[in-house]
Amino acid sequence: MNLNLSDILKAKGISPSVQRVSILRYMTEHHTHPTVEIIHEALSTSIPTLSKTTIYNTLTLFSQKGLIDSFVTDDNATHYDAVMTHHAHFKCVRCKRIFDLPFPELEKVENSDFEINDIKLFYYGTCRFCKEHLNN
Amino acid sequence: MNLNLSDILKAKGISPSVQRVSILRYMTEHHTHPTVEIIHEALSTSIPTLSKTTIYNTLTLFSQKGLIDSFVTDDNATHYDAVMTHHAHFKCVRCKRIFDLPFPELEKVENSDFEINDIKLFYYGTCRFCKEHLNN
DNA sequence: TTCAAATTTGTAATTATTTCAATTCTATGA
DNA sequence: TCATAGAATTGAAATAATTACAAATTTGAA
Numbered sequence: 001m002n003l004n005l006s007d008i009l010k011a012k013g014i015s016p017s018v019q020r021v022s023i024l025r026y027m028t029e030h031h032t033h034p035t036v037e038i039i040h041e042a043l044s045t046s047i048p049t050l051s052k053t054t055i056y057n058t059l060t061l062f063s064q065k066g067l068i069d070s071f072v073t074d075d076n077a078t079h080y081d082a083v084m085t086h087h088a089h090f091k092c093v094r095c096k097r098i099f100d101l102p103f104p105e106l107e108k109v110e111n112s113d114f115e116i117n118d119i120k121l122f123y124y125g126t127c128r129f130c131k132e133h134l135n136n
Numbered sequence: 137m138n139l140n141l142s143d144i145l146k147a148k149g150i151s152p153s154v155q156r157v158s159i160l161r162y163m164t165e166h167h168t169h170p171t172v173e174i175i176h177e178a179l180s181t182s183i184p185t186l187s188k189t190t191i192y193n194t195l196t197l198f199s200q201k202g203l204i205d206s207f208v209t210d211d212n213a214t215h216y217d218a219v220m221t222h223h224a225h226f227k228c229v230r231c232k233r234i235f236d237l238p239f240p241e242l243e244k245v246e247n248s249d250f251e252i253n254d255i256k257l258f259y260y261g262t263c264r265f266c267k268e269h270l271n272n
Numbered sequence: 273t274t275c276a277a278a279t280t281t282g283t284a285a286t287t288a289t290t291t292c293a294a295t296t297c298t299a300t301g302a
Numbered sequence: 303t304c305a306t307a308g309a310a311t312t313g314a315a316a317t318a319a320t321t322a323c324a325a326a327t328t329t330g331a332a
Contacts, residue, residue: 017297017310036288051312056289072208076319077288090250101247107240109259114226114235115267118260123245125252151329153279172319187281192320212288213319 012065019050023058027068027082033089033098035077071120073098088121094130148201155186159194163204163218169225169234171213207256209234222255228263235263 005024006016014020022043026034034042036055043050059080062068069081073091079098088101101123109116141160142152150156158179162170170178172191179186195216198204205217209227215234224237237259245252 015298015309019311049312052288053290053313054311057311070210072210072212074206074208074214076208076212076214078210078212090245090252092250093253099250101245101250104243104245106242109226109237109240111237113264114228114237114259114261115263116226116259116261117229120258120260122256122258123250123252124254124256125250127251128249131251151278153328155280185281188319189282189321189323190280193280 008067012067014061014065014067019047019054020058020061022047022050023055024062024067024082027062027080031081031083031100033071033079033081035079037077039080071122073122074124088123090123090125090127092127092130093124094126097127099127144203148203150197150201150203155183155190156194156197158183158186159191160198160203160218163198163216167217167219167236169207169215169217171215173213175216207258209258210260224257224259226259226261226263228266229260230262230266233263 005021005028009016009020009024023039026039026042030042032038036052036059039055039059040050040052043055059068059070063070063080066084067082069084070078071081071089072078073089075096083100086103088103090099090101091097092099103119103121106119141157141164145152145156145160159175162175162178166178168174172188172195175191175195176186176188179191195204195206199206199216202220203218205220206214207217207225208214209225211232219236222239224239226235226237227233228235239255239257242255
């Protein structure tokens with residue numbers, strides 16, 4: 001398991017430090033689209049000296065190497081995502097959780113003014129849990 | 137023109153102060169998806185005392201009353217938009233400008249776990265101007 | 273005209289992120 | 303094995319967007 005993650009990093013030309021492996025492990029085990037803050041809270045227990053700067057550096061590196069994706073939502077924080085298959089996101093405006101949804105068929109943009117390299121699709125609304133339990 | 141904007145505000149139950157009318161005018165005349173920073177720079181000349189807090193308050197109010205929309209892009213800043221017809225956005229990763237694009241036909245999400253109230257679609261890439269003039 | 277309520281303002285606080293220099297770690301070659 | 307250069311990490315400070323909030327100003331109705 002650990003070896004596996006190390007190998008993934010090495011395959012991308014990233015030397016597998018304790019911090020990097022931990023962050024990658026967190027990302028692959030938690031598909032919750034965490035922010036730097038959340039990751040820091042979660043990993044500080046096992047690596048007390050882990051700094052946010054390292055997490056920022058690491059996630060930026062992972063992103064550049066194509067290991068993870070990132071996006072911002074209307075909380076103005078960057079969320080990271082280790083699921084690299086193209087998908088859409090649903091954000092519950094109540095509990096703020098972000099869920100994956102399949103990316104729908106999209107007609108191509110007929111406009112030569114724009115060279116499109118990436119498409120992001122966000123749904124906003126209320127999740128079933130909040131619908132059922134927080135009726136106020 | 138001015139009367140017009142005042143009336144729009146009044147129709148939404150918003151009293152048309154100088155600041156609010158100016159901000160609404162800026163939004164209707166500039167479809168550039170400005171940030172608070174940009175609006176502040178632009179209007180400070182004519183209203184030197186205009187504070188960012190007022191701009192934040194006003195845009196939040198306009199948004200709540202359905203006069204404008206807002207979204208964030210990967211610059212982690214909130215952009216405001218007075219074009220209220222549903223459309224998509226293209227952001228040029230070079231010049232950072234944001235353009236409107238028609239919102240494509242989308243298949244309905246078949247998932248009772250989510251009640252969807254809003255959909256946002258962003259394209260990222262390079263605009264024609266940057267393609268032609270900044271080839272580096 | 274008066275005054276309460278609404279609005280605006282400026283400052284300070286908060287939050288996310290970046291910068292950067294100092295420290296720590298690690299792999300390599302003597 | 304040991305020294306050491308380069309890589310990685312750290313923490314503190316700087317920056318940027320936003321919010322909180324109390325004081326000052328403006329406004330509209332009585």
